Amino acid sequence: MLGGLAKSLFGSSNDRYVKSLGSIVNKIAGFEPTISAMSDEELASQTAKFRERLANGSKLDDLLPEAFATVREAAKRVLGQRHYDVQMIGGIVLHRGEIAEMRTGEGKTLVATLAVYLNALPGQGVHVITVNDYLAARDAEWMGRVYKFLGMTVGVIIPNLTDGQRREAYHSDITYGTNNEFGFDYLRDNMKYERTSMVQRPFAMAIVDEVDSVLIDEARTPLIISGPTDDKSDLYRSVDLVVKQLVPGDYEKDEKQKTIILTEDGTEKVERMLEAAGLLEGQNLYDFENTQVVHHLNQALRAIVMFKADTDYIVKDGKVIIIDEFTGRMMDGRRWSDGLHQAVEAKEGVEIEPENQTMASITFQNYFRMYPKLSGMTGTAATEAAEFFDIYKMNVVTIPTNVGVQRVDEEDEFYKDTADKFQAIAKKIKFHAEKGQPVLVGTVSIEKSELLSEFLVKEGVKHEVLNARQHEREAHIVAQAGRMSVVTIATNMAGRGTDIQLGGNLEFRINDELTDLEEGPERDAAIQRIKAEIENEKANVLAAGGLFVLGTERHESRRIDNQLRGRSGRQGDPGLSRFYLSLDDDLLRIFGPDTLFARMMRSNIGDGEAIGSKWLSKAIETAQKKVEARNYDIRKQVVEYDDVMNDQRKVVYEQRSDIMDAETVGDVVEDMRSETVNAIVGDACPPNSYPEQWDAEGLKAKLADMLNIDVPLDDWLKEEAVDPEMIEERVREAADAHVVQKASELDPETWIQVEKSILLQNLDHHWKEHLATLDALRQVVHLRAYAQKTPINEYKQEAFSLFQRMLDSIREDVTRTIAYAQFQMNDVPPPLPDLPDFITTHFDPFSGDDDTNDIDAGSGLITTRLPPLSIPLPSGAEIGEDPADWEGKVSRNAPCPCGSGRKYKHCHGAV
Template sequence: MLGLSKIAKKVFGSSNDRYIARLQPKVAAINALEPEMEKLSDEALRGKTAEFRQRLADGAALDSLLIEAFATVREAAKRAIGLRHYDVQLIGGMVLNDSSIAEMKTGEGKTLVGTLAVYLNALPGKGVHVVTVNDYLAERDAEWMSRIYSFLGLTTGVVVPGKSDDERRAAYACDITYATNNELGFDYLRDNMKFHREEMVQRDFAFAVVDEVDSILIDEARTPLIISGPTQDKSDLYTAIDAVVAELGEGDFEKDEKAKSVALTEDGTERVEKILAEHGLLKSDNLYDYENTAIVHHVDQALKARTMFERDSDYIVKDGKVIIIDEFTGRMMDGRRYSGGLHQALEAKERVKIQPENQTLASITFQNYFRMYPKLAGMTGTASTEAEEFGDIYRLGVVEIPTNVPVARQDEHDEFYRTAKEKYDAIIKDIEEVQKKGQPVLVGTVSIEKSELLSELLKKRNIKHEVLNARHHEREAFIVSQAGRFAAVTIATNMAGRGTDIQLGGNADMRIAAETAGIEDEAKIADMAATIRAEVAAEKANVIKAGGLYIMATERHESRRIDNQLRGRAGRQGDPGRSKFYLSLQDDLMRIFGPERMDSMLVRLGIEEGEAIIHPWINKAIEKAQQKVEARNYDVRKNLVKFDDVMNDQRRVIYEQRREIMDSENLAETITDMRADVVYNIVETNIPPKSYPEQWNLDGLQQAVDQTLVLEGVSIKDWAEEEGVDDKVIIERLEEASNKLFAEKREKYGEEIWNSIEKSFLLQVVDQEWKEHLQNLDHIRQGVGLRAYGQRDPLNEYKTEAFTLFEAMLYHTRESVTQILSRIEIAPQQVDPAMLEPEAPVIGEAQHLDPLTGENEAGQRFNPHDTSTWDSVPRNAPCPCGSGEKFKHCHGDVASGKAFSAPSGKQATNPFSTVGRNDQCPCGSGKKFKHCHGAY
């Protein structure tokens, strides 16, 4: 079969080849329009945008404009920035428009490719987001590509840290917005913490093009974005716990580097208990008693900080702060903090000021954020190794785009050494040799610590070099841009400087900008620019003679994709180049994930010190180790998504409700419906269905009415003694009395004031309940994994408990709003709408919209015989079926007030038709409907 598949591939080509072939006629059609476009004046070319928009307004499909739009953009690029799209770049633009990932080699011009799909999809005026990996690239690409867009009459905005809400709102209102993934995600979360619609900065999502898509949607997707607020200061506790953990020895704990976890042994537990007791920190003798839960958590975090996190690898200490290092890019993540007290444990370990622990106010994963875009696309140099994940999680296909010029880079075999010292000796020797002939070298390392170790070794040999890591990220783009200069040696952490091309001879434009900074004489600037360009051209010729850029990697990364990215930095646009990986048995990847008996095997083979090994068996072992890590990391991300999907459904409900509240001028019906649910619940709790009067808990009911509804002169016992009074009568009387109280308040304070009061308190209660709900989910999430020991699926356990908590939160929200509004009294002199404005939450750290279920589809017409076309119906409004009864007494006789059952004699269109509150839920959960889907 394998032979047949190879033959078929050779004859018919791969599916990727066939896809590219199908796009070739469109490329030919775009090329055919080029002479016609060249004849147009600038004004006529700009007028194409208005023409395209008019055709869309007249009903034309967006894709029907593709050929003309792409031809327009190509001509605009030639006139605005002097660049013409290659045919392969046109193919890349079509792939992006097809909601796929365009895999293009480094230097193939992905930034320019993006303009094609971005322009086409910006024509409807709904806004296009171009997502970049850092602020520098967002600003650079926005400034550079906006020349094309503005030439064609489109507006461009950029969102980077430090911008005000007004500036962000203006940027998002543009046709095209450049921003980093973090800024987009945090703006979404912050928007859903605002109290007025006009304060929100983002528009509805339409189309996003993600540059370096593998970095953003794969590497950074292992941790969610979290916005948190401060809690009480516990600095002394962190310091005390750190001192306790510092006294532990290796026999007191066991650590698993693969899983990055650590746990106390029995001896360690006894020792910790003894030390904690001496410090008066234990509330009982046993560390794992319920009373000591918080202490156990802090001990675990302090132990992890001491044993699993290394300074200058996982974090650095700068200006008295612990700053996280991104393990994929080597950049400082200033402003990002570890959650759950881990960051405070690191601060205690490093003896710097301990910042108060934060409470989660809002969070979202990148997976769920980017899946909200109706149309999503991406581009990168390496995506095929993660094609399965892109397909499973984002439903994005990966298409490999051919290079404009064949790749001329030579990828040499890995050189493998027994020890790290032997490896570094070989690297230094190789650098010295290639530098003598003038070949530029880019040396890739996996951590700051190792980049600085290598730098020290080079200094001892007096080898001039540049170091590019998180300590020097301000100069990152400039250092990378000049890494292709004659005899240059640049040490880079992982993929630092990603997004900036390394041009042989150096980048002339960046040199000109740097060397002419501060000079105002235009003639002098022009002379200097001409001189620099001549120098760069001469250097480029010499570098090509020397063999082009040499990529030298000091070890394999966990992911083959990152290794391929590093290799791909050489050989752009047919330039010569070479790459080689230097490895040792002491590298982290081999030490943790490699074969256990490898060292002894190498000794038996008689490998001498300093001798390199090049063997297919070694390469296979390394590839297997990488595959193990890739599989583990994929599982981590997939698991994160599964758990966040549970919260995401709830997040969508809450955020949609907040929007509805903000958009409503009058919430009287909503508040009345909430109050009716509360009344129903407190009556049902104290008067069970089909129970006898002697079984009623009248005292409990009276107490609940007094506390929650605050109704004067209401005596439940008197009502109960009347003839024919049952639970339904009591519900109706309580509703009428409560409605009367609220009507009096509305009349007393006036329509405007009372509407403001209701909106203000409803938003505040929703936010407070959601914040506490997130904290509860965090606590469940941290401990639910242990239930696997009891043969229970942690995810199912989490789903069940999260739903139960969400149901309780929804009811508690209704109850709290009812109670607050029933009790509230405002002195006449204090009645001022401005006073009622909710206070925005204190946002501490920013760490790394579908409608509610049951709403109408867009454009669906109302039908009294089809409940799926009924919108939200107030409980006291006439039933839409035309029966003449109130909705709550007709088809609204379910928990939520939504129309679930079809009118009598008609076919029910909803799966929850004719379900009573106390019936079993049709979803199969085994719960009563009111405690399951009826809660919504």
């Protein structure tokens, strides 16, 4: 109660924060008269002056008022648009690394220019992330005119660019692109063999458009680069035929968890069918030998029962293309992992493409938290504010609208079933369209869009359907959705990037209608005619009540509903919104109130009858909150698991970078060889044992296998003072001499290149295998909960052990490869290997980052410090006289610099 009173008197914390930014906005306004008086040349020269002030010690915050005023004036001259004061507040929020929540139509694209320009002044590059390639290219060209006017360079990252083009774009002051392109370029860079072939440079700042879509919705799944494995298409087809013979009584499905399992009878039935098809080893489906068949069976079950055509995917040109559940767009080139996509291809009878093995992966959480400064903007972020802060440490600031909102949001209407609901919707749409009001209809799937389209056809209502099938025309359809009596059915309105302007969009009409007209009086007259038509039509639409937004179903997330609603009532226009629901809707059916409520509803609502009440709307919102909380828990758990891999990824990628940058890697290879020798001798000659207890034959065989040397071990064992240390030293000398002899066959430059190539290839091979092992571990570690163990703790322990084992394998393989290498003399030194063929995908829950893994011991979670991949590379620095400075500069197996004659690890390097 007291909190409510304080809020009414002083405003919310958000209101107070926004109000506090007013003084900065006033400073910006104070520069306007001076900057407006500048010539174009003087205005453009501001950039050089700002950069000079930065070089002299000024901070970006010191430059902010004048820089923002400069951008405002440049936008006025170049675009004919002047930033409102509330847009200035949005720019300050973005500059501070926060999320600006601004309603649809408030000009977020223009707001970004303020923070982008200011943060591009240091010359380290600012990345602007959009949700699709169309918006990236459009904004780079549109807003790029402002930046170029002010003397900055602008690049855009879109698919099918060469490495040279990408490198040039990344080295621009400002780079536009999609989250996928930026993430995949990061992964590809960390698979390359030379620093000069990498395209990105160190990160500085990123501004994310539609930040909720990118950092929450799409962050459920990772970016994965993978390569093909063996073809198993016949197995997929055979299992698919078996599963298609099952009936609903043979399995149990859980739509909440999207899981499906066979019943006891179903298992017996499947075993008989698999046995008849020759796919079963023995008679028990769950014998170890049938692991692969069980995996394929589970994926075929999911594909056939849980995944629906035109909802989860469409079949186009003989290919299964995933539909993004949040935007309704086709996701060309994306494939589900773990054999699921192949199972869907078998189900649809199209060509089955081979499965892929993960070669590199990263989640958006991992990727975006690498930026020292990260900010974002969207129309709907407040409902997820807690997650933004927990995961990304970003505050959400709600920016007030420039003009008050006049939209009316009506209560939801409930119907008994989908047919009744769609019949009522079709009549409602017809009523509003006939009085001249434009109608935007939001559906949750292509299937529902096309079903509603059939009802509208029966009612004789002309309409457009905007979904994955219409992807190419989406901007044109959205741009004209505000014209009189226009009815637009949209699968989802998130991230469309094009405003719905009442009366129509001038720019699109000019492009569509006047493409054949040359510049001149005739074209100018036609433009004036179109402007007059739009103004007249806008007045009629306003008189009819503005845009009517109609939702055919509630989405799992309130944000998606709010995005749809936000399309109406932009910039103070009148508008109307209402959602129509039925008991058949997925949200009500799966997550809604209990079955008693459903039975009461069914028995009390007649055919075609509707009810509406605040209580029912509240119940729906409660269901949505439950789903949001559940999805957040899932994402948070995924982050915890991937934090482990992310720490390991950073170690591997940093080591790759060090190897590429080092002038020579001879010391690294020598240290690996020394440690391999230590391990071999240590296994055969355990400490505190007698020579007669040593495994001499095993040691000799291991040395021959690993180091390709034959040592007189029998003679050494006859000596009186023989000990493991002596054998270690002599073996290492022999191994070093063997490699030195090999190196002498090549010139020094070529030998360095050979060593680097061997190191990088072994590192990449073992990292790829390690990723596959971790993925398998993550899928089964939850079973340890049955043994009263915490799965995340078990995963951390196992992953740490696996990583250490991987390091040992790398060390041994590098040593063996160099010991056995054969060289053929050519005039040209051998080139570094090309990157393997791979495909890029983005799917499967899998997330994490660097700092949230540092949890204190009191929480019960295990924290482990990763070992270095190898002994640090030589930095070129001189070793001083102070033993405290020798750590990390002297090899553990090298003689101690103090001159004692003992190894460093047994002298000043002793732990």
